[in-house]
Amino acid sequence: MLEFRAVTKYFMRGTANQVLALDAIDLDIAEGDFVTVIGSNGAGKSTLIKAISGIAMPDSGTITFEHRDITHEPVYARAASIGRIAQDPNDSTCAGMTIEENIAMAERRGQSRGLRRAVNKAARERFAAALAPVGLGLETRMGVRVGTLSGGQRQALALLMATISGSRLLLLDEHLAALDPKTAESVMRLTARLIAERRLTALMITHKMQDAIQWGNRLLMMDSGRIIFEARDAEKAALTVNALIDKFHQIRHTQLTSDRVLLTP
Amino acid sequence: MDQLYSLLTNMFEQGFLFGFLALGVLITFRFFRFPDLTAEGSYTLGASVAAALLVGGFNPFGATFAAMLAGAAAGAVTALIHTKLRINNIIAGIIVMTALYTVNLRVMGRANVPLLSTPTVFGDVIAAVNAFGLTLRENALTTIPIAFVLLLIGAAILVWFFATDMGLAIRATGQNEPMILSLGVDTDRTKMYGLALSNAFVALSGALVAQNHGFADIGMGVGILVTGAAAVLIGEAIFGDRGVLWWVVAAIVGAMIYRFLVALALRVGLDPVDLRLVTAALLLLALAVPRWRLRLIR
Numbered sequence: 001m002l003e004f005r006a007v008t009k010y011f012m013r014g015t016a017n018q019v020l021a022l023d024a025i026d027l028d029i030a031e032g033d034f035v036t037v038i039g040s041n042g043a044g045k046s047t048l049i050k051a052i053s054g055i056a057m058p059d060s061g062t063i064t065f066e067h068r069d070i071t072h073e074p075v076y077a078r079a080a081s082i083g084r085i086a087q088d089p090n091d092s093t094c095a096g097m098t099i100e101e102n103i104a105m106a107e108r109r110g111q112s113r114g115l116r117r118a119v120n121k122a123a124r125e126r127f128a129a130a131l132a133p134v135g136l137g138l139e140t141r142m143g144v145r146v147g148t149l150s151g152g153q154r155q156a157l158a159l160l161m162a163t164i165s166g167s168r169l170l171l172l173d174e175h176l177a178a179l180d181p182k183t184a185e186s187v188m189r190l191t192a193r194l195i196a197e198r199r200l201t202a203l204m205i206t207h208k209m210q211d212a213i214q215w216g217n218r219l220l221m222m223d224s225g226r227i228i229f230e231a232r233d234a235e236k237a238a239l240t241v242n243a244l245i246d247k248f249h250q251i252r253h254t255q256l257t258s259d260r261v262l263l264t265p
Numbered sequence: 266m267d268q269l270y271s272l273l274t275n276m277f278e279q280g281f282l283f284g285f286l287a288l289g290v291l292i293t294f295r296f297f298r299f300p301d302l303t304a305e306g307s308y309t310l311g312a313s314v315a316a317a318l319l320v321g322g323f324n325p326f327g328a329t330f331a332a333m334l335a336g337a338a339a340g341a342v343t344a345l346i347h348t349k350l351r352i353n354n355i356i357a358g359i360i361v362m363t364a365l366y367t368v369n370l371r372v373m374g375r376a377n378v379p380l381l382s383t384p385t386v387f388g389d390v391i392a393a394v395n396a397f398g399l400t401l402r403e404n405a406l407t408t409i410p411i412a413f414v415l416l417l418i419g420a421a422i423l424v425w426f427f428a429t430d431m432g433l434a435i436r437a438t439g440q441n442e443p444m445i446l447s448l449g450v451d452t453d454r455t456k457m458y459g460l461a462l463s464n465a466f467v468a469l470s471g472a473l474v475a476q477n478h479g480f481a482d483i484g485m486g487v488g489i490l491v492t493g494a495a496a497v498l499i500g501e502a503i504f505g506d507r508g509v510l511w512w513v514v515a516a517i518v519g520a521m522i523y524r525f526l527v528a529l530a531l532r533v534g535l536d537p538v539d540l541r542l543v544t545a546a547l548l549l550l551a552l553a554v555p556r557w558r559l560r561l562i563r
Contacts, residue, residue, distance in 0.1 A: 053447065079449035094441045097433070105433050110449035113430035161448075 001201055002029040002052065002169065007061035009047055021047035022058065023225035034195055034202045036212040039222035045205045048222070049171045052203070053084045065169070080110025083162030084171040085155065087178055092158035095147030099138055099157065102146055103127045106161035130160060134190060152183035156190055163194045170195060172204040188215070209241045221248060268532065274405040275528045280521030281412035282474050283496065287516040288423055289466030290493030292459055295512060297439040301460065302358035302490055303343040304467045306365025307336040309486035311468025313372040316481035319383040329386055329472045336468020339365060340460035348453040369483055376483040385476035387411055408477060419466065420513050427509045435459045491544055496520035498551035523547065
C-alpha cells in the first residue's frame with residue numbers, strides 16, 4: 001500500500017547545522033499493517049510521517065501510495081485518503097470552532113466544498129452517533145468550542161476526525177505524548193478500536209516502548225534517519241522492553257565501533 | 266435636542282454605510298488574523314468604479330455591483346501575491362494598495378469626481394417608491410432604511426456563507442491552516458475566496474459612501490482600514506467573542522458607535538485636523554477595555 005524507495009531528507013542542507021533526517025529509507029507497508037515506530041529524539045520518526053503526509057518533501061527517492069507516486073504531491077491533494085494526528089492537541093482540531101463544525105469539516109475530507117449548509121439536523125444526528133461510542137459524552141456538547149475541551153477529549157475528537165471519512169492510512173505522530181497516563185491509555189484503546197473497526201493501515205510513533213510492543217503487528221526502530229531494527233508478528237509479540245533496549249544499545253554499539261574502524265587509520 | 270437628533274441620524278446613516286466596510290475588515294482582521302491593507306485601495310476602487318460608471322450613464326445598481334467585482338478582483342490579486350509568490354500577507358496588501366492608487370486615478374480620470382447630478386442607488390430606490398404616489402426626497406431619513414435593508418442582506422449572506430462547507434474551510438484556514446490542509450483543502454484557494462469576499466464588501470462600502478456623499482475622491486480610502494478595524498474592535502469590546510452571527514452584529518454596531526463618536530468629537534468643537542488622533546484613541550480604548558473588564562471580573 002505504501003512504499004518508500006531510497007527516501008532521503010535533509011534539514012538545513014548546505015549549512016553547518018545540516019541534519020540527515022531520513023537516510024535512504026526503504027520501507028514497504030502492506031494494507032492492514034499497524035506499524036509502531038520507536039527511536040530516540042532526532043531519529044527521523046516524525047520526518048518519516050511528515051514525508052508521507054507531505055509536510056516535509058524528500059530531497060530524493062520516491063514514496064508510492066496505492067500505486068500512485070505521491071512524493072511531491074501537496075498536502076491537501078493526498079489528504080483524501082491519509083489522516084494524521086500530531087502530538088499537540090491544538091494541531092489536529094480547530095479550537096475556535098465548535099465540535100460539530102470540526103466534525104463537519106472532517107467529514108468532507110478530500111471532497112469538494114461548496115455552499116451546502118455544513119451542519120444541519122441530519123448531520124448533527126450522524127455526528128452524535130459517531131461520537132457516542134467514543135464514550136466521553138461529547139455528543140451532548142456538540143455546540144461548544146473545541147478550545148474548551150481537555151487535551152484527551154481533543155485527541156479523541158481528532159481521532160474521530162481523522163477516521164470519519166474515507167481515510168485508509170492513519171498517521172499518529174506521538175498523539176498520546178501530551179496526555180496524562182490514564183487519558184493516554186483510554187485514547188490508545190480508542191485508537192486501536194477505530195483502526196480495527198475501519199480496517200485502517202496505521203503508522204504510530206510512540207516514545208513508550210510498552211505501547212510499541214503491545215499494539216500493532218510490526219515494530220520499527222529508527223536511529224539517525226535509518227531503520228535499524230524491525231520485528232513483526234510472532235517475533236514482535238515475543239519482545240520485551242528490556243530486550244528492545246538491549247537491542248538498541250547493541251546495534252548502536254556495533255555501529256559506533258565500525259565507525260571507529262573507518263575513522264582510525 | 267436638534268443636536269442629538271442630527272447626531273443620531275448621522276450615526277445610523279453613516280454607521281450603516283460604513284457597516285459594509287466593517288464586515289469586509291471583519292473577514293480579514295478576525296477570520297484571517299491579519300490587517301489587510303488592500304482595503305485602503307479597494308475602498309477607493311469601489312468608489313472610483315461606481316463613479317466612473319455613473320458618470321458614463323450606467324445604472325446605479327449595475328455600477329455598484331461592478332464596484333464589488335472590482336474589489337473582489339483586488340482582494341484576489343493580494344491573495345495570489347501572498348500564496349503563489351510566498352510574500353507576507355501584509356506586504357502583499359501594501360503592494361496592491363499602492364498599485365490601486367494609480368488604478369483609481371486612471372479609472373476616475375482625475376482626483377475627484379462629483380456625483381451630485383448622476384443617479385444613485387438611493388435616488389433610484391426613492392424614485393421607485395415614489396411611483397406608488399409618495400413624495401419622498403433623498404435625505405438622511407430616507408437613506409437610513411435603504412442602507413439598512415442593503416446591510417441586512419449583506420450581513421445575512423455573510424452569516425449564511427460562513428456556515429457552509431466552503432465558509433467553514435475559509436474560517437479554519439485563518440485559525441489552523443495545517444489542520445484544514447490535512448483535511449484536503451487547498452488553502453491557496455480559500456485565502457483567495459476570503460480576501461475577494463472581504464474586499465468586495467469594502468468596495469461596496471466605498472461605492473455607497475461615494476453615492477451618499479455626492480463625490481468620489483482619490484484620498485477617501487486613506488486610513489480606512491483603521492476605521493474598519495476600530496468598528497470591529499469596538500463591537501467586540503461590547504459583545505465579546507460569541508461566534509459568527511455576533512461578530513457580524515458587533516461589527517455593524519461597532520461601525521455605528523464609531524461614526525457617532527467621531528461626529529460627537531466634531532460637534533463638541535474638535536478640529537477635523539485632530540480627527541485621526543480621536544480614531545487612534547478610540548482604537549486604543551477598544552483594545553484596552555476588554556482587558557480591563559477581564560481584570561474587573563477576576
